[in-house]
Amino acid sequence: MAIKPILFEDGICRMIDQRLLPAEELWRDYRDDGAIAEAIRTMVVRGAPAIGIAAAYGAAFAAAALASQSLPVAERLHQFRQRCQHLAATRPTAVNLFWALARMERLAEATSALAPLDWAAGLRQEACRIDAEDELINRAMGRHGQALLSQQGTVLTHCNAGALATGGYGTALGVIRAAIEAGKQIDVVADETRPFWQGARLTAWELQRDGIDVTLICDNMAGYLMQQGRIDAVIVGADRISANGDVANKIGTYSVAVLAQAHGIPFYVAAPRSTIDLSLADGSAIPIEERDPREVTHCGNQQLAPAGVAVYNPAFDVTPARLVSAIITEVGVARADYRTQLAELMARPPLCGHV
Numbered sequence: 620m621a622i623k624p625i626l627f628e629d630g631i632c633r634m635i636d637q638r639l640l641p642a643e644e645l646w647r648d649y650r651d652d653g654a655i656a657e658a659i660r661t662m663v664v665r666g667a668p669a670i671g672i673a674a675a676y677g678a679a680f681a682a683a684a685l686a687s688q689s690l691p692v693a694e695r696l697h698q699f700r701q702r703c704q705h706l707a708a709t710r711p712t713a714v715n716l717f718w719a720l721a722r723m724e725r726l727a728e729a730t731s732a733l734a735p736l737d738w739a740a741g742l743r744q745e746a747c748r749i750d751a752e753d754e755l756i757n758r759a760m761g762r763h764g765q766a767l768l769s770q771q772g773t774v775l776t777h778c779n780a781g782a783l784a785t786g787g788y789g790t791a792l793g794v795i796r797a798a799i800e801a802g803k804q805i806d807v808v809a810d811e812t813r814p815f816w817q818g819a820r821l822t823a824w825e826l827q828r829d830g831i832d833v834t835l836i837c838d839n840m841a842g843y844l845m846q847q848g849r850i851d852a853v854i855v856g857a858d859r860i861s862a863n864g865d866v867a868n869k870i871g872t873y874s875v876a877v878l879a880q881a882h883g884i885p886f887y888v889a890a891p892r893s894t895i896d897l898s899l900a901d902g903s904a905i906p907i908e909e910r911d912p913r914e915v916t917h918c919g920n921q922q923l924a925p926a927g928v929a930v931y932n933p934a935f936d937v938t939p940a941r942l943v944s945a946i947i948t949e950v951g952v953a954r955a956d957y958r959t960q961l962a963e964l965m966a967r968p969p970l971c972g973h974v
């Protein structure tokens with residue numbers, strides 16, 4: 620059973636510290652929005668849908684804290700929005716973070732006439748819904764996406780778009796799980812994904828834990844395996860998809876997409892509709908997070924580069940739509956003409972609840 624990286628039990632949000640995997644499986648307890656914001660910022664929890672879910676629980680904790688104070692409604696809503704902004708400021712690229720917080724703020728406004736404790740209880744239930752819906756969405760995405768994979772083949776994936784990056788089951792890895800559950804013989808090649816090592820530390824751990832055949836390679840080996848004819852398809856997740864189908868994802872995704880096209884290998888993106896940002900015409904406006912240079916110069920406490928060396932550490936890149944063979948969502952698959960097809964998929968009825 621694929622892991623759920625975020626649990627909500629007895630009013631406590633429990634998250635596995637993904638910075639310590641695979642060496643240590645440590646679950647940390649969170650009871651307030653400030654601590655959850657720090658967990659998102661420091662990547663205790665990471666992955667576009669997962670940080671949206673974590674932020675939703677953070678907003679629920681903020682509501683509970685405000686509901687215990689004797690505040691006028693307008694002031695309570697104002698402070699709630701401020702605390703949601705603090706959560707929104709944690710990481711700029713994954714649009715799921717902002718999608719989840721906007722959903723919480725809409726409910727907060729719509730239910731502001733309720734007694735404060737009932738208001739906060741409704742927001743806690745909404746956060747739990749966002750969490751529970753995500754796994755259902757991933758399973759539906761998996762069903763749509765697995766049809767694109769052959770009965771037998773090797774699929775390369777970059778970063779971790781698995782259960783660890785979501786509310787469970789995964790997006791890209793959810794497609795792989797669904798294909799295997801459909802009886803297909805899929806083995807996975809996971810590249811290490813420097814500098815945060817999501818592939819080596821997280822995807823390899825997650826798939827091995829679930830008994831799925833996975834081979835770890837260095838990032839610079841993907842082209843060689845493609846040249847040898849050992850990769851049949853590539854599938855990755857996404858952090859933000861613009862209206863024309865440009866895809867922001869972990870740094871290195873663009874390089875893999877170019878290699879895939881050069882070798883005639885299909886390059887698939889799996890993402891829930893909460894990752895699609897129709898407000899952006901193309902990927903040029905997607906904010907790209909730059910992270911701590913120490914992620915590049917160190918591996919744990921081991922220094923990998925001379926002190927004082929200049930470092931550039933963008934955490935994401937943008938793959939142009941022309942390199943994307945298909946975009947798999949929970950309500951269907953878009954191919955080519957993404958501007959039209961993504962708009963059509965976004966207009967379909969919710970799969971569950973609000974999404």
Ligand SMILES: CSC[C@H]1O[C@H](OP(=O)(O)O)[C@H](O)[C@@H]1O
Nearest residue numbers: 665666667778780784856868869
């Ligand atoms: C299922 S979305 C996962 C997506 O998020 C990752 O970024 P990060 O680990 O920095 O949060 C990466 O881009 C994955 O593809």
